[in-house]
Amino acid sequence: MRIRALVVESQPKEKGKFWLVHLTWDKSDSKPRVEFLPADEYVGKELDEVYPKLFERFGKVNIAGIGLAGEYLYSNSGVAFDDLKGRPSRFPGRGGLGAVMGSRGLKFIVVDKTDAPWVxxxxxxxxxxxxxxxxxxxxxxDLTKPKGALNTYGTAVLINIMNEAGGLPTKNFSSGRFAGAPETAGEAIFEGNKERLGKELYNHACSPGCIIQCSNTWHKADGSEHVSCVEYESDWSLGANCGIEDLDIIAELIRLCNAYGLDTIETGTTLAVAMEAGLAEFGDGKKAIELLMEIGKGTPLGRILGNGTETAAKTLGVVRCPTVKGQSMPAYEPRAVxxxxxxxxxxxxxxxxxxxxxxxxxxxxxxxxxxxxxxxxxxxxxxxxxxxxxxxxxxxxxxxxxxxxxxxxxxxxxxxxxxxxxxxxxxxxxxxxxxxxxxxxxxxxxxxxxxxxxxxxxxxxxxxxxxxxxxxxxxxxxxxxxxxxxxxxx
Ligand code: SF4
Structure with missing residues (x-):
């Protein structure tokens, strides 16, 4: 399919109203057709509830959309793309792109490529x-081959490596080593899935044609799927950086981020700042989930946290604020690397x-x-x-x-x-x-x-x-x- 860019200008006249762009191509002349449809019925809901409805309505399409985070115009809002199984789980998460779409009143871009010209x-x-x-x-x-490190352990294979190097930011960038790292690493995900499913599970491709296939899934104790994907950055930010070493808690935090349309890196670093400010103890997964749910509800505290690490640090009076140009650092400690x-x-x-x-x-x-x-x-x-x-x-x-x-x-x-x-x-x-x-x-x-x-x-x-x-x-x-x-x- 050949799309160079979609340009959406200006803002809707009616404040608070959201739209869906339906993009198709006419078979007769291969030209694109753009329809704006009301999207109000999908507003205020979690994305994993909404995407199946969109697939049911539009058939075999691809979707880029915003969640509650984009509707609230949070600085920490991404854009969710569907993966090969239709999960709203692949994000250009950083930089607040969800708020850019939200400010245009643009909730979803639904693309039907059936009659689209190819590159x-x-x-x-x-x-x-x-x-x-x-x-x-x-x-x-060895890293990229079938059943190699990425296909077996996912990007979270880096948890143990960075911990060993003393460069895994821990408890809001106060240490480069986390005692609970092995419990959250790619190896633990592989072994945990094996135990819960009764068989080895290798990773899958996030997009068509990828032969590395590094995207993993985490399963609940009963063998049902909890979330995909537990990437290294998400695993670290909501794990080691918050002092959390329970993969089930980390998976739930990632699931909520995907459901709300939040960037997992920024969310984890924000929660760690909130922990340093005393809103929760480091390692308290239950409280971390509650704080994240505040973001989804749009409460006053949730709005502060939803606007990211720098806003949270300034508001809560935390000096150790790991950001550059307003964006939080990812999972590599600059003092160690x-x-x-x-x-x-x-x-x-x-x-x-x-x-x-x-x-x-x-x-x-x-x-x-x-x-x-x-x-x-x-x-x-x-x-x-x-x-x-x-x-x-x-x-x-x-x-x-x-x-x-x-x-x-x-x-x-x-x-x-x-x-x-x-x-x-x-x-x-x-x-x-x-x-x-x-x-x-x-x-x-x-x-x-x-x-x-x-x-x-x-x-x-x-x-x-x-x-x-x-x-x-x-x-x-x-x-x-x-x-x-x-x-x-x-
Ligand atoms: S394209 Fe392949 S290697 Fe890259 S993130 Fe997706 S699954 Fe992993």
């Missing part, structure tokens, strides 16, 4: 050659690990090897990762997880470039895609500058500079000049 491939032979090279790299890498801290500080998105995933060389020894605790050379490392990511993964639509297989495999990397050239009819090389990435970053920076961001915003929170983090007892000691050099030398 044209300029050079099919080159595309197929690239696809074969990439597939071979993915099928032979310096390069990712530079990415958090300098990316235009606010604290975003996916913008330049230096964890690969710093912790996983993929794409090189770098000492995580040393600040030396990390500005350049972060810049190179950010440039490469902007084009090769973010703009081409490849999942970031192929990086594990292609960073150390020249043929796999060529395969990605061949695929891009095959689709577009271009002649990009490894060098030229990196330059395109740098150009994308310059445009993003220009956008941010026009919106009022300066170098002052490219900094980590103050407490990370003076509060040593156990177990390594290190602070974030990357000088400001190094942070400024990331884009100064782009």
């Amino acid at each position: 044209e491939i300029a050079d099919k032979a080159l595309f197929d050659q690239g696809r074969k090279k990439l597939t071979e790299a993915l099928r032979t890498n 310096k390069g990712i801290g530079i990415t958090y500080a300098t990316t235009t998105m606010g604290a975003d690990h996916t913008a330049g995933y230096t964890i690969a060389p710093e912790v996983l020894s993929v794409g090189g090897k770098a000492d995580p605790l040393s600040p030396e050379g990390k500005a350049e490392l972060s810049r190179n990762f950010q440039s490469a990511t902007a084009y090769i993964f973010d703009s081409s639509g490849h999942c970031l997880f192929i990086a594990f297989a292609v960073l150390d495999n020249a043929s796999g990397f060529e395969g990605v470039i061949d695929e891009i050239n095959g689709v577009l009819g271009t002649q990009y090389t490894t060098d030229s895609v990196s330059k395109l990435g740098a150009e994308i970053l310059r445009k993003e920076r220009a956008f941010n500058e026009a919106a009022g961001f300066t170098r002052v915003h490219d900094r980590l929170p103050e407490f990370m500079k003076y509060e040593p983090l156990p177990p390594h007892n290190t602070v974030f000691d990357v000088p400001d000049e190094a942070l400024d050099a990331v884009f100064g030398k782009l």
Whole structure:
């Protein structure tokens, strides 16, 4: 299906009214048809209740939609996409996109691609050659191959690895190690499912065609499905970062986030700030669920928490606020892994690990090897990762997880470039895609500058500079000049 963009301008005249966009294509001329339909009957409800009704009404469609969080215009609201089983569980969660849709009165975009034109491939032979090279790299890498680490344990395989490295943020970023980590790790999910289902369960694809298949499900004690997917970030933010080590509680917190349309990373870091403020004890899962339900109900406390970590920290008087540019940090402690801290500080998105995933060389020894605790050379490392990511993964639509297989495999990397050239009819090389990435970053920076961001915003929170983090007892000691050099030398 070929859609470059949907542009929805302005706001509805009637406040509080929500609409559904139904997008189809006319078979006779392959042109799109757009219908606006009232969506009021779906407002105020949980998404896992509403999506089945939409499938019943519209048939085999795909849906992007907002939940209660987007209706309330919370800063912490994402957009829910259906997975291959129709679960509203795949989120572009970060940055408050749900509130952007909500402010337009746009509740759902329902796409029926039956008669839609498909992407044209300029050079099919080159595309197929690239696809074969990439597939071979993915099928032979220990992380990405069938029954490999991601297919078996999911992204939560990182819990034990980051805990061992002393870089798993714990109890609102007060430690890099969590005693309960093994109880919540990907290995525990695999073994727990095996016990409850009486058989091994390997993971599934979140989108058509993926051969890594890293998306997991967690099952209740009676064998019924509780939630999909328990990603590393969600598992950590609602687990270790809140001091919670019970997978059933973590699964329920994730289920509620999906049902309300909330970003799990921001929700977990917000709950941890609330715990530090004394609204609950760290580790109190029952109270964490109650606080999350306040967000769904839209109570005054819920509205404070629904607007994310920074709003909660300011309102509740918590100094240890792990945010950059208003967005909370994900599951890697910058005091224990310096390069990712530079990415958090300098990316235009606010604290975003996916913008330049230096964890690969710093912790996983993929794409090189770098000492995580040393600040030396990390500005350049972060810049190179950010440039490469902007084009090769973010703009081409490849999942970031192929990086594990292609960073150390020249043929796999060529395969990605061949695929891009095959689709577009271009002649990009490894060098030229990196330059395109740098150009994308310059445009993003220009956008941010026009919106009022300066170098002052490219900094980590103050407490990370003076509060040593156990177990390594290190602070974030990357000088400001190094942070400024990331884009100064782009
Ligand atoms: S590897 Fe990427 S595309 Fe595949 S299931 Fe995992 S997240 Fe989805």
